[in-house]
Amino acid sequence: MAKTEHPVKAVGWATRDPSGVLSPFKFSRRATGEHDIQFKVLYCGICHSDLHFCKNEWGFSQYPMVPGHEIVGVATEVGSKVEKVKVGDKVGVGCLVGSCRGCDMCSQDLENYCPKQILTYSAIDTDGTLTQGGYSNIMVADEHFVVRWPENLPMDIGAPLLCAGITTYSPLRYFGLDKPGVHVGIVGLGGLGHVGVKFAKAFGAKVTVISTSEGKRQEAIGKLGADGFLNSRDPEQLQAAAGTMDGIIDTVSAVHPIVPLINLLKPHGKIVMVGVPEKPLEFGTFPLIAGRKTMSGSAIGGLKETQEMIDFAAKHNVLPDVEIVPVDYVNTAMERLLKADVKYRFVIDIGNTLKSD
Ligand SMILES: NC(=O)c1ccc[n+]([C@@H]2O[C@H](COP(=O)([O-])OP(=O)(O)OC[C@H]3O[C@@H](n4cnc5c(N)ncnc54)[C@H](O)[C@@H]3O)[C@@H](O)[C@H]2O)c1
Numbered sequence: 001m002a003k004t005e006h007p008v009k010a011v012g013w014a015t016r017d018p019s020g021v022l023s024p025f026k027f028s029r030r031a032t033g034e035h036d037i038q039f040k041v042l043y044c045g046i047c048h049s050d051l052h053f054c055k056n057e058w059g060f061s062q063y064p065m066v067p068g069h070e071i072v073g074v075a076t077e078v079g080s081k082v083e084k085v086k087v088g089d090k091v092g093v094g095c096l097v098g099s100c101r102g103c104d105m106c107s108q109d110l111e112n113y114c115p116k117q118i119l120t121y122s123a124i125d126t127d128g129t130l131t132q133g134g135y136s137n138i139m140v141a142d143e144h145f146v147v148r149w150p151e152n153l154p155m156d157i158g159a160p161l162l163c164a165g166i167t168t169y170s171p172l173r174y175f176g177l178d179k180p181g182v183h184v185g186i187v188g189l190g191g192l193g194h195v196g197v198k199f200a201k202a203f204g205a206k207v208t209v210i211s212t213s214e215g216k217r218q219e220a221i222g223k224l225g226a227d228g229f230l231n232s233r234d235p236e237q238l239q240a241a242a243g244t245m246d247g248i249i250d251t252v253s254a255v256h257p258i259v260p261l262i263n264l265l266k267p268h269g270k271i272v273m274v275g276v277p278e279k280p281l282e283f284g285t286f287p288l289i290a291g292r293k294t295m296s297g298s299a300i301g302g303l304k305e306t307q308e309m310i311d312f313a314a315k316h317n318v319l320p321d322v323e324i325v326p327v328d329y330v331n332t333a334m335e336r337l338l339k340a341d342v343k344y345r346f347v348i349d350i351g352n353t354l355k356s357d
């Protein structure tokens with residue numbers, strides 16, 4: 001029988017069932033092991049994956065669930081063998097808290113593709129208990145899965161980099177969309193999309209935002225620095241841009257047409273799916289065949305690359321646009337997220353608004 005009680009008392013906001021409604025929740029965290037870092041959570045971003053998970057839209061949610069995988073705070077206790085940080089240092093945890101550390105993927109710093117990876121919440125930990133995420137006052141994780149937080153990076157604004165940041169940074173890098181001279185399309189201007197635009201611009205690429213919301217045109221170009229904007233509901237605009245892009249990162253969270261996007265690619269162009277709609281997408285193969293195009297997917301990033309991404313963001317001032325909210329606003333935030341009514345990421349001010357008793 002799995003042990004369910006740990007010695008460290010914790011509080012958070014959890015959902016108990018696929019209604020997805022979150023409410024205060026008392027639970028426990030394990031004692032700090034020799035390789036562990038325990039930290040006081042100060043900020044946690046709200047990712048659309050939290051919403052998919054809360055409502056069991058992917059079919060593998062485990063309850064009760066404290067979501068949150070864009071977690072930033074300050075180390076309060078470190079195990080005797082921890083080398084990465086000391087008490088008082090700023091730290092972050094993203095989507096992963098464990099992996100096998102020995103497989104082919106792990107040995108290439110790709111813990112994100114380890115078959116035994118352990119997600120930050122809604123997963124079974126090595127001791128048989130459920131992992132719980134960052135909508136909580138305290139966190140503990142093996143130092144391997146903890147990121148050192150750069151001194152000059154604000155913790156509130158920077159928190160979304162731990163998922164939205166790495167999820168766009170990693171495919172831009174891996175698929176060679178990280179240099180001047182390449183034309184990158186970013187589909188969906190939400191949490192992931194807006195950070196993707198900022199990273200692609202920081203790499204020197206030409207960036208076109210592809211969105212269903214005409215209202216985002218001005219902001220995409222004027223504020224986020226995109227070079228162009230395509231309204232994906234306007235076939236004429238899409239036709240005019242056909243065959244112009246080297247790569248596309250698709251961040252859309254719901255079912256949407258793919259063929260018009262594939263048509264935007266040059267021959268040998270690549271479309272990388274990072275959004276995870278709850279139902280399958282449909283597409284014919286002709287648009288891929290014509291021009292030997294590639295369709296791929298990408299999941300977050302390994303820990304080495306996550307640290308590299310955070311350091312790059314701090315150095316090049318790649319900062320998410322956030323709306324900071326108190327923890328008791330989280331259900332409203334989820335409703336607004338579903339309606340794409342946020343510019344562009346909610347971050348919960350855990351440190352100042354989550355009561356610890
Ligand atoms: N691959 C990964 O590792 C990874 C990591 C994080 C998030 N995700 C997934 O990426 C997706 C986006 O996450 P996010 O946090 O940026 O979400 P978000 O809600 O902030 O952004 C999603 C965007 O998609 C747009 N959109 C929604 N429905 C649409 C439709 N039918 N047609 C066109 N556009 C539509 C919204 O307007 C919004 O701009 C989610 O599915 C999330 O689960 C994947």
Ligand SMILES: [Zn+2]
Nearest residue numbers: 047049163164
């Ligand atoms: Zn996420």
Ligand SMILES: [Zn+2]
Nearest residue numbers: 100103106114
């Ligand atoms: Zn592994």
